[in-house]
Amino acid sequence: MVECDPSTTPSATPPGGRSRARSATPAVRPEVDAGPPPVVTEAPDAGGTHPRPRRSDATRAAILAAARDRFAADGYERATIRAIARDAGIDPSMVMRYYGNKEGLFAAASEIDLRAPDLTAVPYEERGARLVRHFIELWESDETLTGMMRVGVTNEAGAERMRRIFAEQVRPFVDAVCPVPEEAPTRAALIGSQILGMALCRYVLRVAPAVELSHDELVAWLAPTVQRYLTAERP
Amino acid sequence: MVECDPSTTPSATPPGGRSRARSATPAVRPEVDAGPPPVVTEAPDAGGTHPRPRRSDATRAAILAAARDRFAADGYERATIRAIARDAGIDPSMVMRYYGNKEGLFAAASEIDLRAPDLTAVPYEERGARLVRHFIELWESDETLTGMMRVGVTNEAGAERMRRIFAEQVRPFVDAVCPVPEEAPTRAALIGSQILGMALCRYVLRVAPAVELSHDELVAWLAPTVQRYLTAERP
DNA sequence: TACGCTTGCCAACAAGCGTTGACCAACATG
DNA sequence: CATGTTGGTCAACGCTTGTTGGCAAGCGTA
The missing domain is CATH 1.10.10.60 (Homeodomain-like)
Structure with a gap:
């Protein structure tokens, strides 16, 4: 029953291989504590950014x-x-x-960093393609985003988390390239709907034709859509 | 692991009427035993197709x-x-x-009928808009599709059900209007990704800008996308 | 050495789950 | 009438869940 060996303390990545292939996540974020346990006594900050290891x-x-x-x-x-x-x-x-x-x-x-690229540095007509490719690669880099979607759909806290990610990480970079500020939220939502929809079909539901598309085909099909949501005049 | 109960014959083969519960949830029995005598005056042979009420x-x-x-x-x-x-x-x-x-x-x-319209009867350039409007109305007619998505994301049987709906009810009507047959599955998947993606944002995650769009705005934004997936040359 | 935190395991709790079988009240038919 | 089938309730089963409190060992310091 007990497979835990008490002599060896679990080090950096102790759970062994398991199914874990990710390494792209930010290595360690020990400051997430936020102190939910009621008994923990708030340690004095001691002046540094880290409270104390x-x-x-x-x-x-x-x-x-x-x-x-x-x-x-x-x-x-x-x-x-x-x-x-x-x-x-x-x-x-x-x-x-x-x-x-x-x-x-x-x-x-469930803290997630989309690492959205700065679109202002990308040529106007390539922004859609750049965005699509970024999210494809991000989605396939590990299972974090798939998990976010799984939880976001069934759990209200998860949905709230996704809304926050949308508001804090998707909207800003659309804002940055959108000439009419009040249109930015709508455009961002449209882009999100297409990206998330393809991710849903391809990575969660695994609909065959969506799974079989290559990266290049995916970009070729989706980029014009995203580009239009990003730049086309509001209909 | 008892799958077939020998004592009775539960076999979910004829689950009531084939007629889909389209009109919301029929208030079959909201109260506990409303007291109608369980007298079944139905003629024993009324329906030829039905085994017996x-x-x-x-x-x-x-x-x-x-x-x-x-x-x-x-x-x-x-x-x-x-x-x-x-x-x-x-x-x-x-x-x-x-x-x-x-x-x-x-x-x-979880038996669902998308009632996809026959696109061959719709003018070429209006097909995308027609499709988008149909699915918006379908999605808002009741919570069936939202539920399908909720289950499809967390449960493998639910995902399989969605794949089957896709294969049996989305692909065929794309097939019917797609000049190159082998492209139909891909085009259908792309359309599905956009429709499902917007439904996810609007009805499940309730992302504010997606919720606030009117039907007409939604059609105006999404129809060109669907139209392109439906008819544009393969990139 | 002794003391007070910290880190961890263990055993248990109440609640809720899917599922089962015994049992009863109608009804249908001989 | 007796009998078998159907529709339904009730109480329980075995199990898993999130969660809690007690206790033992490790460590830092006095």
């Missing part, structure tokens, strides 16, 4: 990594705390202690 | 209606058999007897 930082990171994988693979309900703890090689109660409850864990595990 | 048909329909609502609202995992039974005003065990298990219930509850 804790001995449990590796465990926290392992939990977070396992949580990301599980939420991505199974969605919110089926990703159980027990399974996440098992993947991380620790006891379920530790998850509670460090993240308060399941929602807190999800909140900590 | 059973006394329990009303209950079966109530279960199905409640199941559709719950699956739509909560997704597969959170839509519990107990809650569905409560909504239908009967005991959870009846659900098991009539539909075998939860997956069987879902299979029976």
Whole structure:
């Protein structure tokens, strides 16, 4: 039953290989604490950006990594705390202690950076294609975004998270290249609908014809759409 | 793993009428045992195609209606058999007897008819707009499609159901108007990606700018995209 | 050495799940 | 009438879930 070897403390990426192939996620973000556990006494900031390295930082990171994988693979309900703890090689109660409850864990595990490119540096007619290619590569770099969608559809907190990502990371870069500011939200939503829709068909539902398209074909088909949403006159 | 119950014959083969519950959820039985005597005065041989009306048909329909609502609202995992039974005003065990298990219930509850219009009767340049408008209205007519998406994203059986709907109800009508047959699946998938993507943003995630668009604006923005996927030369 | 945090495991809790089988009330038919 | 079938309730089962509290070992410091 117990496969956890107590002699070796879980280090940087302890859960072994598992199914994990990602390495693109920001290595470690130990500051996500935010202090949900009520017993934790707020440590004085000590002047630095980091409060202080804790001995449990590796465990926290392992939990977070396992949580990301599980939420991505199974969605919110089926990703159980027990399974996440098992993947991380620790006891379920530790998850509670460090993240308060399941929602807190999800909140900590679902921070996403779209790394949207700066479109102002891209020639006018190539912006659509650039955007499409960026998101294809981002989507295929790991399962984070697939997981975000799985959770966003079934869980209200997940949906809220997606709305926030949209508002904070998609709208701004559309804003930057949109001549009429009040049109930017609409244009961003349209772009999002096409990107998310293709991602849904290709990576989540795995509709055959969508899966079989090559990157270049995908760009060739979708780029004009995105370009139009980005630049065409409002109909 | 009892799949076929020998004692009774639940076999979800003839789940009530084939007629789709189009008019919202028919208030079959909102109250607990409204007290109509379960007298079935139906002629035993009335319908030639139907095997025979059973006394329990009303209950079966109530279960199905409640199941559709719950699956739509909560997704597969959170839509519990107990809650569905409560909504239908009967005991959870009846659900098991009539539909075998939860997956069987879902299979029976998730039959969907997109009623895609015959595009050959629509002028060439209006086909995209016609398609977009049809799906907007379909999506807003009830919560069936929203539920389908919720389940399709988290549950593999739900995803398979969506792939089948795509193959059986979307591809054919694209086939009918696509001059090059082998391009039809791709074009259908592209159209599906845009329609589903907007539905995701507007009805499931409720991204504000997508929600605020009027029907006409929606058609004006999306129709050219769909039209291009439908008719433009393959890039 | 002893003390107080920290880190972690263990065992248990209450609740909820899908599912089952026993049992009862009608009805249909001999 | 008796009998078999159908429609339905009730109480429970085995299991998993999120969550909690107690306890033991490790560590930093006095």
